[in-house]
Amino acid sequence: MKxxxxxxAIEGSEINQLERVTGEExxxxxxxxxxxxxxxxxxxxxxxxxxxxxxxxxxxxDDVMKANSLWVCVGCLQCYARxxxxxxxxxVLEGLRQMVLRKGEDHYGVKEISARFLEKAxxxxxxxxxxxxxx
Amino acid sequence: MPRIGVFVCQCGNNIAATVDTKKVAEEMKNLPxxxxxxxxxxxxxxxxxxMLKNAIKDNKLDGVIVSACSPHMHEKTFRKxxxxxxxxxxxxxxxxxxxxxxxxxHDKTKKAGTLKSADLTRMTIERLKKxxxxxxxxIPVKKKAIVIxxxxxxxxxxxxxxxxxxxxxxxEKEPSIGGNMxxxxxxxxxxxxSQCILTPKMVEAELHERITLYTYSEIEKVxxxxxxxxxxxxxxxxxxxxxxxxxxxxxxxxxxFKVDSAFELGMTKRKVIYTPFPQSVPNVxxxxxxxxxxxxxxxxGVCAIVCGPKCIDFKMEDKIVTVEAGAIIVATGxxxxxxxxxxxxGYGRIKDVISGMQFERLASASGPTGxxxxxxxxxxxxxxxxxxxCAGSRDEKKGVSYCSKVCCMYTAKHTMLYSHKVHHxxxxxxxxxxxxxGKRYEEFVRRAIEHDNAMYLRGRxxxxxxxxxxxxxxxxxxxxxxxxxxxxDMVVLAxxxxxxxxxDTLAQKLSIGYDKYKFxxxxxxxLKPVETVTAGIFLxxxxxxxxxIPDSVAQGSAAASKVLSLFSADEMTREPITAIVNxxxxxxxxxxxxxCPYSAIERDAVKNRQGVITKWLAKVNEGVCQGCGxxxxxxxxxxxxxxxxxxxxxxxxxxxx
Numbered sequence: 001m002k003x004x005x006x007x008x009a010i011e012g013s014e015i016n017q018l019e020r021v022t023g024e025e026x027x028x029x030x031x032x033x034x035x036x037x038x039x040x041x042x043x044x045x046x047x048x049x050x051x052x053x054x055x056x057x058x059x060x061x062d063d064v065m066k067a068n069s070l071w072v073c074v075g076c077l078q079c080y081a082r083x084x085x086x087x088x089x090x091x092v093l094e095g096l097r098q099m100v101l102r103k104g105e106d107h108y109g110v111k112e113i114s115a116r117f118l119e120k121a122x123x124x125x126x127x128x129x130x131x132x133x134x135x
Numbered sequence: 136m137p138r139i140g141v142f143v144c145q146c147g148n149n150i151a152a153t154v155d156t157k158k159v160a161e162e163m164k165n166l167p168x169x170x171x172x173x174x175x176x177x178x179x180x181x182x183x184x185x186m187l188k189n190a191i192k193d194n195k196l197d198g199v200i201v202s203a204c205s206p207h208m209h210e211k212t213f214r215k216x217x218x219x220x221x222x223x224x225x226x227x228x229x230x231x232x233x234x235x236x237x238x239x240x241h242d243k244t245k246k247a248g249t250l251k252s253a254d255l256t257r258m259t260i261e262r263l264k265k266x267x268x269x270x271x272x273x274i275p276v277k278k279k280a281i282v283i284x285x286x287x288x289x290x291x292x293x294x295x296x297x298x299x300x301x302x303x304x305x306x307e308k309e310p311s312i313g314g315n316m317x318x319x320x321x322x323x324x325x326x327x328x329s330q331c332i333l334t335p336k337m338v339e340a341e342l343h344e345r346i347t348l349y350t351y352s353e354i355e356k357v358x359x360x361x362x363x364x365x366x367x368x369x370x371x372x373x374x375x376x377x378x379x380x381x382x383x384x385x386x387x388x389x390x391x392f393k394v395d396s397a398f399e400l401g402m403t404k405r406k407v408i409y410t411p412f413p414q415s416v417p418n419v420x421x422x423x424x425x426x427x428x429x430x431x432x433x434x435x436g437v438c439a440i441v442c443g444p445k446c447i448d449f450k451m452e453d454k455i456v457t458v459e460a461g462a463i464i465v466a467t468g469x470x471x472x473x474x475x476x477x478x479x480x481g482y483g484r485i486k487d488v489i490s491g492m493q494f495e496r497l498a499s500a501s502g503p504t505g506x507x508x509x510x511x512x513x514x515x516x517x518x519x520x521x522x523x524x525c526a527g528s529r530d531e532k533k534g535v536s537y538c539s540k541v542c543c544m545y546t547a548k549h550t551m552l553y554s555h556k557v558h559h560x561x562x563x564x565x566x567x568x569x570x571x572x573g574k575r576y577e578e579f580v581r582r583a584i585e586h587d588n589a590m591y592l593r594g595r596x597x598x599x600x601x602x603x604x605x606x607x608x609x610x611x612x613x614x615x616x617x618x619x620x621x622x623x624d625m626v627v628l629a630x631x632x633x634x635x636x637x638x639d640t641l642a643q644k645l646s647i648g649y650d651k652y653k654f655x656x657x658x659x660x661x662l663k664p665v666e667t668v669t670a671g672i673f674l675x676x677x678x679x680x681x682x683x684i685p686d687s688v689a690q691g692s693a694a695a696s697k698v699l700s701l702f703s704a705d706e707m708t709r710e711p712i713t714a715i716v717n718x719x720x721x722x723x724x725x726x727x728x729x730x731c732p733y734s735a736i737e738r739d740a741v742k743n744r745q746g747v748i749t750k751w752l753a754k755v756n757e758g759v760c761q762g763c764g765x766x767x768x769x770x771x772x773x774x775x776x777x778x779x780x781x782x783x784x785x786x787x788x789x790x791x792x
Contacts, residue, residue: 002618007519007561010590027585031593031614054615057590 009059012100018056022095028085029053035079035089043068049079049089056092070096071107071133101135108133137264139239140171140196141256142187143232144178144203150237153248159202159232162253166260170194179209184216191220198222198263202230202256205548206661223268224781225711230259261791265784269711274758277461278702281306283354283641286314287333287684288676289466290340291691292698293363296344299699300421304458305340306368307350311415312337314468318398320506322684323548324579330414330501337416351421355455355646360735360759361671361705362461370454374422374430375408377447382418384410386438386447394406394426400493402511403503408438408447410518413501422447462671462698465645465655466691467638469677472527472534472631480526480628481599486512487606488599488626497778498552508556510625516557517624521608522546523596526629527616535631536651540681542629543570549627550589563590563621565610573683575754592619599626632681645672646734665694669733670761673697712779714755720774721752727766727775737765 035049042048046067047055051057055064064070073093080088100107106127118126141163145151156174163172171194177183178201190196199222201213206229213309214224232252240248280296282289285307293303298391305312317337319329340346355367386408396405398412405411408422422430422438429436429449439447474490482488487510489497496502497509510517524542527534550562569591571577583589594611599608608621634653642649647667648656655678658666665673672783673694676687701707714735716727728736739754753775755766767775767782776782 001616002620005563005590005592005619005621010561025585027588030581030584051615054612058612058615058617060615133769 003058003060005058010057012059012061014061015056015059018061018092018095018099021098022088022091024087024092024095026053026087026092028057029057029087030085032084034082034084035087038078038082039089040076040078041072041074044072049073049093052092053087053089064096065100069093070100075132097132104135106134110134137168137198138170138194138196139168139170139198139260139263140187140190140194140198141173141200141260142178142183142190143174143252143256144183144201145170145174145176145231146178146204146237147176150203150233150252153237153240153242153245155249156202158249159252159256161732163200163256163260166257168264169260171196175629179201179212185218186210187213188220191217191222196222197226198266199227200230200256200259200263201227202232202234202252202259203233205229205231225269225578226263226266228259228263228266230256232256250406258788258791262784262788265781265787266779269778272667272704272711272713273755274362274708274709276702276705276707277364277459278302279304279458279460280462280464280698281364281366281458281460282464282466284314284466284468284676284678285309285312285340285348285445285492286466286468286676286687287336288468288687288691289314289464290336290467291688292464292675292695293340293346294343295692295695296698297340297343299695301699301702302343302345302347303701304347304349304368304460306352306354307348308353309411310351310373310409310419311411311417312340312348312350313412313414313416314490316684317412317414318400318492318495318499320495320500320502321548321552323544324573324575325549326551327558328500330499334414334416337414341416348417349456350417350419350765352456354641355645357646358464359459360546360756361669363758364460364463364671366458366460366463367655368456368458370456372424372451372453373419374424374427374447374449374451375419376448376451377417377419379444380419381444381445382420383443384420384439385443388421389437389441389776391435391437392426392428394423399496399503400490402493402496422449455746462673462701463645464673464675464694464698465641465647465667465678465692466675466687466694467635467641467678469632469681470635472633472741474526474628474630476533477526477628479598480523480596480626481601481606482628485599485601485606485626486510487517487624488628489616490628490630491542491549492630494549494627495545498549498556506556508553508560515624517560518557519561519563519621519623520553520625521596521606521621521623521625522549522564522627522629523599523608524564524629525595525631528629529567530631535633537652537681538570538628539632540570541632541683543568544573544576544579544683545629547571550583551587554587554589561588561590563592563608563623565592565594565596565608567593567595573685594619595632621763632677634678638678646732647670647672647674654678665690665697673702709758710762711757712777713757713760714762714764714766714777716753716755716776717774717776718752720772722772722774723751723753724771725753726769726771730765730769731764732763733759733761735761 070093143160145157160172160174179273217227218224355369358365390406392407393404395401428434500506528539592612596610596615598609606623638653675690676692738751740748
């Protein structure tokens with residue numbers, strides 16, 4: 001992929017909003033890769049946590065939003081616990097999810113959930129699922 | 136009959152594990168001339184040394200063998216112990232039965248190790264029997280130092296030596312001292328203004344009663360040896376009488392001709408009669424002769440007319456000054472690789488592609504723009520600047536293989552200066568690695584990224600080109616795996632640091648070594664970092680390789696302390712292991728003279744009774760000779776011997792095997 005880098009993208013409005021809602025400073029990430037190394041679900045992500053941070057530093061907001069990574073993250077906070085710069089990718093991904101959900105775009109329709117799943121799933125999981133995927 | 140004592144060291148288990156030291160000592164007792172032999176756990180320990188001293192006294196020994204580690208380790212220790220017991224120290228010889236015997240044998244039965252140790256010790260005994268007592272060589276020392284190069288390393292060295300009460304001469308090629316540091320805007324990581332911390336030192340050097348400045352001067356010839364160098368210095372003609380010039384600057388103002396300023400790296404013009412920069416030390420202008428119409432065509436001469444004290448002399452010629460000095464410090468500094476070598480970056484073709492040093496001048500308050508960041512093509516303030524690191528460094532094919540060490544830091548500094556001066560500007564840095572190893576350096580780079588918004592991109596730039604008045608930079612960001620294109624207003628190249636033109640010729644004049652990049656070699660990279668193979672010549676600063684200001688200053692001081700310790704006594708003592716010529720058999724073929732790597736062989740005149748020179752013979756200068764033995768091997772008539780390693784001694788050792 002070829003990107004045209006400019007100040008307007010790096011300091012784009014979405015990036016600013018993301019930093020504001022999460023309180024994270026994206027510039028602090030120095031790309032050591034420890035988050036991706038420890039993430040229990042990074043194998044299932046389109047873009048691993050380290051590169052999520054890099055894409056956002058470069059202002060590639062749209063590319064990040066297309067990735068499944070923000071929905072795969074389970075929020076275990078291992079990335080945050082291990083990060084030498086004190087960044088929380090989990091926090092950033094939560095922020096991205098919120099930015100989608102606050103527009104009213106559900107990631108998962110409640111009606112699509114099968115009755116059988118609802119019967120078997122623990123109550124906690126259902127509550128968490130609603131919290132994570134539904135506006 | 137000699138009275139020799141043999142001491143075999145066990146070195147804990149280092150030797151005793153594979154050598155039966157007791158047996159070796161017992162065997163030696165049977166040899167003629169050996170009156171005492173024993174073994175001991177640690178010969179180098181205090182009780183070990185006491186045992187040696189007592190044995191010398193009790194047995195009236197006239198020679199001592201210590202079979203132990205390499206002579207590099209403890210030869211000095213044991214020779215000193217012998218000396219304190221009243222024995223000539225050169226009557227003590229070391230047999231290496233550790234590095235060259237016990238460590239290379241793994242035979243736990245100790246058979247081979249013991250046999251070899253006995254052989255080696257016996258050889259040394261026979262060698263010792265042919266030893267002649269030697270005395271240390273004493274050489275008078277001329278207490279004056281020469282510092283070549285008046286940059287920050289040289290200035291620091293000169294100031295420290297002068298403060299130590301010794302006269303120093305600084306020889307500087309340019310019209311002013313100050314070197315490359317005088318060009319810098321601010322310095323990392325403290326952001327001190329470079330001129331503000333440098334100029335006080337320059338003035339201190341100028342005013343110090345023990346420092347003499349020879350600016351606009353170069354080294355012509357170096358003769359002699361440690362403590363006794365004779366140096367010829369060419370004082371290039373300034374066409375201005377230094378003694379009478381008041382530094383009023385009238386001549387500079389009235390000079391009608393302008394040329395590109397080398398100090399400003401061609402970004403502005405200077406007059407033909409000039410001082411490189413306003414704070415020049417000494418504040419005496421020089422005439423750039425090749426560009427002066429008066430000197431070339433005898434037209435103009437305005438400067439001489441306006442000069443109040445009439446100190447301009449167009450007929451002035453170069454002078455050769457001969458100075459005698461005891462030590463020389465080389466601090467000739469660095470220069471930058473020509474950027475044109477990298478066509479893909481467009482330097483020289485695209486006006487807004489500049490070097491890091493040019494950016495320093497743009498950011499400097501005394502620079503061509505008065506400290507405002509303005510691009511060269513149209514003088515506009517650039518809204519986006521791309522910094523390209525490793526322009527020439529770490530590039531074996533077209534540049535140099537080494538890292539220039541300071542670029543990571545000064546580029547971070549540039550991005551900070553840029554963001555402080557151009558508030559809404561955006562800087563981009565293409566880097567391969569960020570090398571910020573130094574006190575508070577890493578934090579400095581993080582500050583550039585996190586607080587001053589420098590966008591760091593890991594990858595090299597492949598091409599810089601122009602389109603519609605913009606400079607397009609095509610690079611890569613390997614962290615995200617993307618090709619990156621940036622529309623820049625200005626591009627700054629972090630150019631590789633290389634050795635100065637003529638560094639090799641100066642090294643040859645001084646007989647010091649240099650590497651394939653013509654950086655000077657230190658004697659030992661860790662333990663003798665400011666010494667050279669030529670005794671009495673020391674190094675400081677970037678003439679050895681890229682380094683930053685703190686390192687250069689530290690080396691300047693280190694070299695100065697070496698000079699001061701050399702000058703602390705009136706006479707210098709040297710090891711007497713030197714070559715000696717047999718005048719009866721020398722047939723003046725001069726093979727030794729060409730073979731000697733230290734230029735220690737001299738032509739000595741032999742006169743008859745009438746005082747007429749009848750022939751010339753080789754003579755070894757004991758002050759210069761390092762005892763390497765090359766002349767001994769080269770001599771066809773076998774007229775040269777090395778004291779302490781004479782042919783007689785070596786053959787005796789071989790025969791004993």
